[in-house]
Every structure is written in C-alpha cells, then in structure tokens.
Amino acid sequence: MSRRLVNASPLIFLAKLGRLELLRLGAQEVLVPSGVLEEVRAKPDVGAELIERYLGTWLKVCHLTRREVLRFLPDLGEGEKEVIAQALQEDIVSIALDDLDARRVARRMGLEPIGTVGLLLAARKRSMLPSLKQELEHLKALGFWVSDSLYSLALQEAGEE
Numbered sequence: 001m002s003r004r005l006v007n008a009s010p011l012i013f014l015a016k017l018g019r020l021e022l023l024r025l026g027a028q029e030v031l032v033p034s035g036v037l038e039e040v041r042a043k044p045d046v047g048a049e050l051i052e053r054y055l056g057t058w059l060k061v062c063h064l065t066r067r068e069v070l071r072f073l074p075d076l077g078e079g080e081k082e083v084i085a086q087a088l089q090e091d092i093v094s095i096a097l098d099d100l101d102a103r104r105v106a107r108r109m110g111l112e113p114i115g116t117v118g119l120l121l122a123a124r125k126r127s128m129l130p131s132l133k134q135e136l137e138h139l140k141a142l143g144f145w146v147s148d149s150l151y152s153l154a155l156q157e158a159g160e161e
Contacts, residue, residue, distance in 0.1 A: 002094070003029045005062075007083045008039045009098040009144075010116045015047035016142050017135065022119045024058055025126075027094055031062040033082040062086055076102050087111050117146055117154050124158045132158040 004027035011032065014020050023030045032040075032055075040048050055061060064082055066089050073081045080102035087095050093112050096119065097103050103113040114122075116139065124132040133155055140146060146154075155161035 001029055002027045003031060003090070003092050004094040004096060005031050005033065005083045005087050005090075005092055006036070006096040007079045007098070007102075008036050010096040010119065011036070011051060012040060012047050013098075013116050013139060013142060013144050014119065015050045016045075017138060018050075019120070019123070019135070020050055020054060020059075022123050022128075023096060025119060025122050028058065030059050030096075031086070031090070031092070032059060033079070033086045034061055034063050035082045036079045037061055039079055062090065064089060074101075074105055076105065080105075084109065084111065116144065117150055121154050121157055124160075131160065133160050 004023065006023055010023065014022055040051055051059070064086050066085065073084060077099065080097055080099050083095050083097060084102065084106055087093070088109065095106055095111050095113050096115065097106060097113045098115045103115065106113040117136070120129065120132060120135050123129045129135055136146065136151060136154065152161060
C-alpha cells in the first residue's frame with residue numbers, strides 16, 4: 001500500500017480549498033503525525049472540521065516512537081521535523097511539505113517531498129481541476145504565500161501561461 005505523510009500547511013490549505021482528497025494522489029493512505037494534528041486542532045475552523053471528518057478513513061494519525069531522530073534534524077519547525085522523522089521510521093518516501101528548507105532536507109535524506117502547489121499542479125495535469133490559476137488565486141486569498149517564480153512555473157507547467 002502506498003502511503004504519504006503530511007505536514008500542517010498542505011493539510012490545512014487543501015482542506016480550506018475543499019481539495020483535501022488531492023493528498024491521495026499517488027497514495028492510498030495519508031498519515032498525519034500526532035504533533036501535526038495537535039497544531040491543526042489548535043486553530044479550529046472549517047478546514048480543521050473537514051480534516052476531523054476524514055480521520056480514521058484514508059487519513060490516519062500516526063505516532064513517532066523514535067523521537068531521538070528529531071535531535072539529528074536541522075533547525076526546522078516541529079511539524080516538519082516530525083514528518084521527516086516519521087517518514088524515516090515508517091519507511092515512507094512520499095511526504096507533503098510546503099517549507100522550502102524542510103523539502104531540501106527531506107530530499108537529502110532520500111525522501112520525495114511535494115507541496116500544496118505541486119499537488120494542485122498534479123491534479124490539473126490529470127484534468128481533475130478546470131484551472132490551476134483559479135486554484136492558486138483562491139489559495140493566495142486564503143493566506144497561502146507562493147513566490148512569483150513558483151506561481152509562474154506552475155502555470156507554465158500546467159499550460160496556462
């Protein structure tokens with residue numbers, strides 16, 4: 001069974017977009033580290049409610065047992081460190097992270113990170129979305145920051161620019 005671990009940012013923003021199921025692109029099961037879920041639950045909103053509804057289905061909570069791994073990860077956010085450590089513990093290669101530094105660290109450790117924009121692009125390429133630009137604009141309106149270069153590159157990859 002293919003599995004993916006997810007950090008708070010992709011989880012929250014895809015839920016707010018109503019596109020939480022995109023986390024399943026290329027994965028049958030999506031795992032949320034318990035620390036990441038605590039972060040999501042700390043700010044209850046519509047996105048958090050949707051996440052709660054999917055918990056126990058294809059979206060499952062996981063717990064890090066080898067916490068000593070966290071000490072060896074560079075200065076990253078707690079959620080990013082927990083996702084990377086959990087991936088190493090569970091032998092899961094696919095992880096969803098938006099933080100650029102965390103993605104670089106993950107790649108160096110042999111993991112395959114994808115971000116919110118990457119998941120939206122993948123969905124657009126599979127004709128699951130009518131417009132990537134529309135989704136990105138909605139995402140930005142929700143407070144998601146995306147660099148101009150990534151925005152342009154994603155639209156170019158989608159054939160929308």
